[in-house]
Structures are given as C-alpha cells and as structure tokens.
Amino acid sequence: MNIPAPTIETHRIRVRLVWIIPIVAAVVGVTLVIQNWRERGPRVTITFESGEGLEVGKTLIKYRDVTIGRVSQITLSDDRTHVEVVGDLVKSASDVAVQSAQFWVVRPRIGVGWASGLDTLLSGAYIGVEPGTGGGSRTRFIGLETPPPLDHGSQGRQIVLSAHDLGSLSAGAPVYFHRFQVGRVIEEHLDESTAEARIVAFIDAPYDKDITPATRFWNASGVDLNLSAEGLKVRTQSAATVLAGGIAFADAPVSSDADVAKPEADFTLYADEQTAMAPPNGEPHIIRMRFEKPLRGLVVGAPIEFVGVEVGSVTSIDVGYEPKTVHFPVFVTGKLYPQRMGLAYKTIHANGAVSTDEDIVRFWGQLIGHGLRAQPRSGNLLTGRLYLALDFVPGAPKVNFNPAARPTELPTIESGMGELQANITQVVKKLDALPLERVVDHLDQDLTALHGTLGQINDKLLPSATQTLGTTHDALENVGDLLTGDSAFRVNIEQTLDDVQQTLHSFKALADYLDHHPEALIKGRPADPGIPQAKPAGKADGVK
Amino acid sequence: MQPVRAIDLGLMTCRVCAQVIDRATVGANVRCVRCHRVVTTRMRGSVEKSLALLIAGMILYFPANLLPVLHTSSVRGSSDSTIIGGILEFWDTGSWDIAALIFLASVVVPVTKFLAIGLLLWTVRWHSAWARHERAKLYRFVEFIGYWSMLDVVVVAITCSLLQFKALASAEPGLGIVFFCAVVVSTMMAARSFDPRLIWDTPGGGA
Numbered sequence: 103m104n105i106p107a108p109t110i111e112t113h114r115i116r117v118r119l120v121w122i123i124p125i126v127a128a129v130v131g132v133t134l135v136i137q138n139w140r141e142r143g144p145r146v147t148i149t150f151e152s153g154e155g156l157e158v159g160k161t162l163i164k165y166r167d168v169t170i171g172r173v174s175q176i177t178l179s180d181d182r183t184h185v186e187v188v189g190d191l192v193k194s195a196s197d198v199a200v201q202s203a204q205f206w207v208v209r210p211r212i213g214v215g216w217a218s219g220l221d222t223l224l225s226g227a228y229i230g231v232e233p234g235t236g237g238g239s240r241t242r243f244i245g246l247e248t249p250p251p252l253d254h255g256s257q258g259r260q261i262v263l264s265a266h267d268l269g270s271l272s273a274g275a276p277v278y279f280h281r282f283q284v285g286r287v288i289e290e291h292l293d294e295s296t297a298e299a300r301i302v303a304f305i306d307a308p309y310d311k312d313i314t315p316a317t318r319f320w321n322a323s324g325v326d327l328n329l330s331a332e333g334l335k336v337r338t339q340s341a342a343t344v345l346a347g348g349i350a351f352a353d354a355p356v357s358s359d360a361d362v363a364k365p366e367a368d369f370t371l372y373a374d375e376q377t378a379m380a381p382p383n384g385e386p387h388i389i390r391m392r393f394e395k396p397l398r399g400l401v402v403g404a405p406i407e408f409v410g411v412e413v414g415s416v417t418s419i420d421v422g423y424e425p426k427t428v429h430f431p432v433f434v435t436g437k438l439y440p441q442r443m444g445l446a447y448k449t450i451h452a453n454g455a456v457s458t459d460e461d462i463v464r465f466w467g468q469l470i471g472h473g474l475r476a477q478p479r480s481g482n483l484l485t486g487r488l489y490l491a492l493d494f495v496p497g498a499p500k501v502n503f504n505p506a507a508r509p510t511e512l513p514t515i516e517s518g519m520g521e522l523q524a525n526i527t528q529v530v531k532k533l534d535a536l537p538l539e540r541v542v543d544h545l546d547q548d549l550t551a552l553h554g555t556l557g558q559i560n561d562k563l564l565p566s567a568t569q570t571l572g573t574t575h576d577a578l579e580n581v582g583d584l585l586t587g588d589s590a591f592r593v594n595i596e597q598t599l600d601d602v603q604q605t606l607h608s609f610k611a612l613a614d615y616l617d618h619h620p621e622a623l624i625k626g627r628p629a630d631p632g633i634p635q636a637k638p639a640g641k642a643d644g645v646k
Numbered sequence: 647m648q649p650v651r652a653i654d655l656g657l658m659t660c661r662v663c664a665q666v667i668d669r670a671t672v673g674a675n676v677r678c679v680r681c682h683r684v685v686t687t688r689m690r691g692s693v694e695k696s697l698a699l700l701i702a703g704m705i706l707y708f709p710a711n712l713l714p715v716l717h718t719s720s721v722r723g724s725s726d727s728t729i730i731g732g733i734l735e736f737w738d739t740g741s742w743d744i745a746a747l748i749f750l751a752s753v754v755v756p757v758t759k760f761l762a763i764g765l766l767l768w769t770v771r772w773h774s775a776w777a778r779h780e781r782a783k784l785y786r787f788v789e790f791i792g793y794w795s796m797l798d799v800v801v802v803a804i805t806c807s808l809l810q811f812k813a814l815a816s817a818e819p820g821l822g823i824v825f826f827c828a829v830v831v832s833t834m835m836a837a838r839s840f841d842p843r844l845i846w847d848t849p850g851g852g853a
Contacts, residue, residue, distance in 0.1 A: 120695045123832065124702035131705050134713070160725065 143171070143191035148205045148229070150245040153185040155209060155227030163189050164208075165231045170195035173229070187245070189229065201237025206230050206246035218249070248273075251288030252304060258285065259310035261303055263349070265371035268292075268299040269321045270347035277303050278322060278350040284309035287349065301371060303349060314353065319371050320378035322350040333482055354379060386414070386437040387462060388509035391476045391490070392422075393432040395516050400478055400488040406436050408492045414438035416490065435509065436490065463505045466512070473498045476514045651846060658687045689841035693767055699836035700763050706829045707756060713822035716802055720815035728822060729753075729798065751797035752826070759795075759833045762788045766840060775848040785842045792834040799827050 153176050155161075163171035175188035191199060208219045208230045222228065232250055234240075251273060268290055277285035285305035293300045305313060328335040349371065372378035397419070406414040420433040440447050440462070450465070466474075473494045481489040492512070501513040584591045616622060652658055656669045660678035667676060667685055678685050689695075714726030727735065729752045736745035762784050769776060802823045809817040 118694070120691070120698040124698050124705060127702040127705040127828070127832075131709050134709050 141193045143193040143196040144199050144239065144241060145174075146171075146189050146191060146199050146205075146241050146243060148187045148189065148243045148245045149179065149184045150187060150207060151184055151247055153187065155207065155222075156185075156187060156229075157226065161226065161228055163191065163205075163229045163231060165195065165198065165233060170198060170231065171229075187229070196239075198231055198233040199239055199241065199243075200234035201240050202234035203240070203243060204232040204234075204246055204250055205243050206249050208249065211249075251286065256304065257307035258305050259307075259313065260288075261305060261313065261369060263301040263303060263319055263369050263371040264293070264296075265299045265301060265321065266373070268301070269373075271301060271321065271349065272347060275347045275349065277305060278348060279309055279312060279352070281350075282309075284312075299371075301349075312353075313351070316354045317351050317369065318354045318378035319349055319351040319369050320375050321371055321373055322348045322375075329485065333484070350375065352379070380442065386439055388417075389414075389436050389438055389476075389512050390507075390509045391434045391436070391512045391514045393434065393478065393514050393516070394429075395432075397432050397434070397478050397488060399480070399486040400434065400490070404487065404489050405481075406438060406476075406490045406492065408438075408443065411443065413440070413442045413492075434490065460505075463510055466510055467503045467505055469494075470501065470503050470513060474512070476512045477516075651843075653687050653847075658685055660685050688843060688847070689839070692839055692841035692844060693770055695839040696763065696836045697767055699832045699839060700760065700767065703756075703829045703832035703836060704760055706825050706832065707760075710822055710825035710829050713825060714820035715798070715822035715826065716805060716817055717820050718809065718815070718817045726820060729826070748798065748801070751795055755791050755795045756829055756833060758791065759788055759837070763833065763836050763840065766845070770840075770844045770847075773848050778845050778848070781845050782842060785837075785840065785845070788837045792837055793830070795830040795833075796827075799823060799830070 150156075156173055156176055158173055158176055161173040162169045163173070169192075171189045171191035173187055174190045177186050177188075178184075179186050206229070207227050208222055209227045210219045210223050211217065229245075230249060271287055271290060273287055273289060275287040276283045277287065285303055287301055287303050289302040291300055292298075352375075400416065400419060402416055402418060404416045405412045406416065414437045416434055416436045418435045420435070422431045422433050423429075424431065440450075443450075473496060474492060475495045475498050477491050477493060477495070478488045479491045481487050495515055498513075498515060503513070504511060583589065586592070622628075653669070658667050658669050659665065660667065660681060660683055662683045663678060663681045665678050665680045665685075667678065669687060676685050677683065711729055714728050714731075716727050716732065718725055718727070729748070733745050733749050733752075736742070736748065766781060766785060766788075769781060802819050806817045806819050809815055
C-alpha cells in the first residue's frame with residue numbers, strides 16, 4: 103500500500119477567536135438589560151372607583167395620545183371600596199408623576215352635542231394623564247372619575263359666574279359668543295353661604311379677550327317661551343342648547359357701562375338676554391299706587407313704563423277695604439329703577455337733583471306737579487294683560503303729594519279713559535265717512551223691485567200651482583181605486599200570474615228532461631220512460 | 647471483533663473527499679492531496695468551539711424569551727407577545743395542540759440541546775468511558791432535532807407576511823425572534839463543531 107505524503111503547513115488561525123461569539127452575546131444581553139432598566143420610569147399607584155375596562159399588561163397610560171406607561175397590576179384596596187391600579191411609566195415621562203398630576207380613565211362618553219373617547223370603543227379604555235406643573239414627585243394618586251374639563255394646556259381664561267339658579271346647565275355645556283362656541287362650562291356648584299349657583303366656565307383663546315367688564319352673560323338654555331304684555335316670544339340659541347343648556351355672552355350697549363366696574367373674574371349670569379342687556383338697575387325705588395277700580399289683567403311682574411321705557415315692575419297687588427264706604431280699592435306696589443332711564447337719569451343726576459332719597463322724593467313731587475300719573479293700560483289685546491304707564495296727563499286734577507310717605511305714593515288715573523275716548527272718536531269718524539245716504543237710496547230701489555217680483559209670484563204662479571196639485575191628487579185616487587181588494591183589474595192580474603207560473607213549471611220539466619235526454623229532440627219521447635226509481639241511499643253511495 | 651480507530655492505525659481521512667492519508671508520514675497539519683482541504687485526525691478545538699457556541703446560545707436564550715417576538719396591532723390596540731406569552735394565549739383560547747407544538751419547538755428542543763451538548767462536552771472533557779453508544783446516539787439525535795427549533799421563526803415569518811391588513815390588523819416581528827434565531831443557529835453550530843469521534847477517544851474506545 104502506497105500512501106502519498108501530504109504537504110505540510112503550520113496553522114495560523116487561533117481557535118480562541120470563537121469565544122468572541124459568547125462575549126458578543128453577553129454584551130448584547132447585558133446592554134438590553136441595562137437599557138430596559140434605564141427606560142423604566144417611576145411606578146405609580148392610582149385609585150379608581152372601578153376597574154371597568156382596565157386590563158393588566160394591556161391598558162396603556164397615555165398623554166396626548168402617546169403611550170407613556172402601561173398598567174402592570176390591578177388590585178382591590180384593603181377596604182374593598184376602590185380599585186388600585188399600578189402603572190409603570192417610561193423614564194422620559196417620570197416628570198409627569200408630580201404632586202398636581204391627574205389621572206382618569208378614558209372611556210367613550212356621549213352627551214348632547216359632544217362625544218369623546220370614541221376611539222376607545224374598539225381599542226379599549228386607557229388611562230389619560232394631565233401632568234402636574236410642579237411640586238415634588240409622588241407615587242400615589244387618586245384617579246378622577248370624569249376627565250378634567252380642560253385639554254392639555256388650553257389657552258384661555260377661566261371665569262366665575264354667579265346665578266340665582268343653574269337652569270339646565272351642566273359641566274360641558276357650551277358657551278356661545280355671537281352663536282360661535284368659544285368655551286364651555288367646566289364646573290358648577292352651589293355656594294353654601296349665599297345659596298347661589300356658582301358656575302366656572304372656560305373661554306378659549308382668543309375669545310377670552312372679548313370679555314371685558316362690560317360683558318354680560320346670560321343663560322341660553324332651552325326654549326324661552328315668554329307670554330307677556332308684549333306678546334308671545336320664543337327664543338333659542340341652538341338645537342344643542344335646547345337640550346343641554348348653554349351660556350351666551352355679549353358686550354352690553356356702550357352707553358350703560360360707563361360707571362360700572364366689576365371685578366374681572368366674577369360675573370352675573372342673567373336669566374335671559376333681555377335681562378342681561380338691560381341697563382344696570384341700580385338701587386330700586388319702591389312706589390305705591392291706589393286704584394279705585396278693579397285691575398283685571400295686571401299681574402305681579404307686569405312692566406311699569408315711563409314715557410314708553412320699561413323702568414320697573416309690579417311687585418305686589420293688594421286689595422284694600424274701607425269699611426265706611428264698603429269700597430275695595432286696589433293697592434299696587436312696584437319697583438322702579440331710575441337708572442334704567444339712562445341718559446335722562448344721568449342728566450338728572452348731574453343736576454344733583456336725586457343724590458339722596460329725599461331728593462328723589464322731592465323730584466317725584468315735581469313730576470307729579472307737572473301731571474305725572476300712573477295709569478293701567480292694555481298691553482296686549484290678545485291676552486288682556488295690563489301694564490302700568492307713568493305719563494304726564496295734561497289737565498290732570500291736582501293731588502296732594504305727601505313727601506314723607508314711604509313707600510312713595512303716586513297718584514293714579516283710571517284705566518284708559520283717554521284711550522277709550524280716542525277709540526270711540528275713531529269709530530265715529532269712520533262711521534261719518536260711510537256713504538250712508540247712497541246706500542239707503544240703493545236699498546230703497548232694490549226693495550221696490552223685490553216687492554214687484556213677489557207680487558207676480560203671488561198673482562200668477564201660486565194659482566197654477568194649486569191647479570196642478572189638484573190634478574195630481576185625482577190621478578192618485580184613480581190608481582188607488584184600481585188596486586183595491588175586489589176590483590176586476592186586480593183579479594185579472596192574479597189569474598194571469600197563476601197561468602204564467604204553471605207555464606213556467608211545465609217549461610222547467612221539459613228543460614230538465616231535455617237536459618237528461620237530449621236525443622229526444624230528434625227521436626221523440628220513448629214509450630215509457632217511467633219515473634226513475636229512487637235507489638236506496640246506501641247502494642247509491644256504493645256505486646259512486 | 648473490537649472496532650479499530652483510524653488514529654490507532656496511523657491513518658486519517660479527508661472530511662470532504664474521504665481520501666485516506668497516512669498520518670505517520672506527516673506532521674499534524676496537512677492538506678488533502680486530492681482536494682487540498684486541511685486534514686486533521688480530530689476537528690481542531692472541537693470542544694472549545696462547541697462550548698463557546700453553546701454558552702453563546704444559552705446567553706442568547708434569555709433575551710429570546712424576554713423580548714417580544716411578535717408585535718401585532720389591530721383596531722383593538724396593539725400588543726407585544728413573547729414566546730411564553732404566545733403559548734399561554736394559545737392554551738387559554740383552547741388551541742392546546744398549537745400551544746404544545748410551539749412549546750416543544752421553542753422550549754423543549756433548545757433546552758434539550760443545551761443539556762445534551764453540555765453532557766457530551768462534559769463527558770468528553772473528562773475522557774469518560776460511560777455509555778459511549780448512548781452518547782453517540784444522543785449526538786445524532788441532537789443533530790436531527792437541531793433545525794426543528796426554526797419552527798418558531800417560520801411561524802413568526804408566516805404570520806407577519808399574512809397578517810397585513812393595513813389599518814385593520816398587522817403583525818411585525820419583534821427583536822426576540824432575532825435572538826431566538828441566533829440561539830438556534832449557535833446551538834446547531836455547537837453541535838456541528840462537536841467531533842463525535844472524541845466520544846470514542848477513551849480507554850477501550852478503540853481497541
């Protein structure tokens with residue numbers, strides 16, 4: 103056996119290079135561990151009322167739709183009143199978990215005119231975060247049950263409104279400016295001390311600049327149906343506010359805000375736009391009026407107008423009694439807001455006539471001296487509502503004004519005599535204008551013609567009608583004779599009918615026979631057809 | 647008759663073309679006269695190479711299991727699943743057969759390979775004459791099951807290529823599957839680096 107000699111070569115590659123592989127693997131593994139450890143942020147515990155929709159390992163913690171953590175554990179609290187959710191935040195979000203941070207569960211929520219969190223219908227709930235702005239870090243939080251009303255870092259201004267009642271407002275209700283939604287109600291509560299509703303609203307930038315001390319807010323909720331001396335009024339803001347309520351605001355007319363300065367953060371929420379836009383009322387002045395006649399249609403709240411401007415309202419209506427004369431006068435008390443007179447008030451004020459209460463009363467005295475009287479007037483013919491008008495009545499009888507009386511007593515005149523007179527005058531004038539004589543002439547002619555026609559009817563038409571009726575009567579009598587019991591006509595008819603009946607019977611028999619034996623038409627009748635014998639019923643059935 | 651080792655006869659063979667070479671005429675490092683491949687009596691540094699690859703595989707097995715192998719996203723949200731998480735999910739949803747299969751391929755097979763190769767290396771290191779026939783069978787078994795662990799990789803690859811419905815649902819491979827693939831490759835290489843002839847290089851192994 104000859105085995106060839108191989109060529110010899112010394113090896114250079116060192117086997118130990120293979121150890122690079124496990125070293126690289128170890129380095130990569132350790133790097134991953136370190137990276138994971140470095141990325142791990144703080145662990146926070148959030149308590150919620152319920153863990154609805156939350157899942158360990160799946161539910162995310164998100165801020166601005168970016169995942170910054172994950173729920174790692176959900177447990178019941180020791181006293182079982184709430185749920186403790188443990189979440190691991192990423193390192194970069196560690197500054198989220200500070201004192202003022204807020205956590206809440208984002209679930210689908212649908213209200214009138216808005217909806218939120220609809221993406222969670224499919225993806226499942228997640229935990230939303232509003233990062234805190236300061237304070238030390240913290241690991242235990244109490245979760246909110248509803249999302250905070252403001253989005254992350256909303257620009258705008260928060261305002262506080264106070265109102266007598268809340269109406270149909272609730273958190274989330276829109277705030278409108280010129281019917282654009284520019285904000286929303288974020289909180290509402292009842293002030294314990296004043297029993298007034300306090301409403302916190304947020305106005306988005308840039309509309310917050312539209313809020314000035316002269317801005318008036320009013321409740322734009324629902325449908326405002328108002329039946330008053332001015333007729334029927336229906337007002338709404340938008341379809342959504344009809345259901346969900348809302349607030350509207352606008353600047354008051356410039357003329358009225360000159361000497362009104364309010365703290366910027368606190369506004370009054372008026373019941374409606376009209377009230378809101380009315381000039382500022384100032385201090386009311388109470389007046390009392392005595393009417394001798396009943397005032398049907400005057401109600402509490404009816405307006406009191408001064409030269410056509412509403413300056414106050416009726417606050418009470420009382421019936422008095424005077425035993426001597428057995429008379430029941432009506433006492434009406436009302437509130438007057440002199441400031442509502444606007445420019446007139448300012449002029450009067452500038453003249454220094456009404457700086458004190460006595461001054462005002464003295465001023466009343468002057469006006470009454472010039473013929474100022476209170477008078478109930480019909481505001482609306484349809485509803486019969488009355489309002490009180492303060493007007494200067496020329497030639498009004500002089501009255502004694504008692505400046506010491508409180509409330510100030512205003513002299514009155516009775517319901518709309520002047521008005522009635524004017525109405526009657528108008529009616530009379532219209533009657534005057536009618537062409538009565540011509541109408542009467544025409545009527546006379548027409549009546550004469552009618553008289554002629556009626557005469558003709560009487561003379562000609564009626565006798566002939568009587569004749570015709572008589573003839574008809576005779577004819578009917580003849581017919582009656584013909585049909586009586588034993589008349590020959592009737593007997594004949596009966597005989598004839600009998601004959602016809604017999605003929606029909608024979609004919610029927612023939613028809614039946616031909617039906618069964620049509621050949622008889624050709625062959626003639628067979629000798630003795632006989633009467634077909636009735637077969638026993640049972641056998642006949644069997645044959646069938 | 648006892649089998650005789652080539653080394654005892656002073657012979658060696660080329661691993662590629664099976665050319666028999668007389669070891670007595672040459673030194674340790676030779677090239678095949680026919681195909682010029684380096685010819686050695688035993689694979690050089692077999693135990694060391696195999697051990698290094700085995701250790702690398704074991705190290706890589708940790709990230710392979712801890713990191714997500716599959717990232718699925720659908721309208722219901724997105725989720726990352728690890729190998730064990732996937733097995734548990736299949737088990738919980740009633741697909742216990744698929745769960746068992748994946749468990750076999752991704753846990754049983756790699757761990758068996760670690761243990762088997764470890765055992766082989768250990769016994770060879772200490773020139774143990776214990777159960778040589780069984781160890782030879784074990785080696786063949788390890789070589790055989792080696793690539794079955796790639797099942798996981800294939801599952802992920804198919805899932806990712808089939809589950810692509812844009813916004814509705816999609817799946818992407820996670821980093822874990824890369825590590826798992828590395829585990830499979832390194833253990834296969836470890837098995838290949840092991841020279842089974844070493845089993846018989848013990849007293850009484852040849853003659």
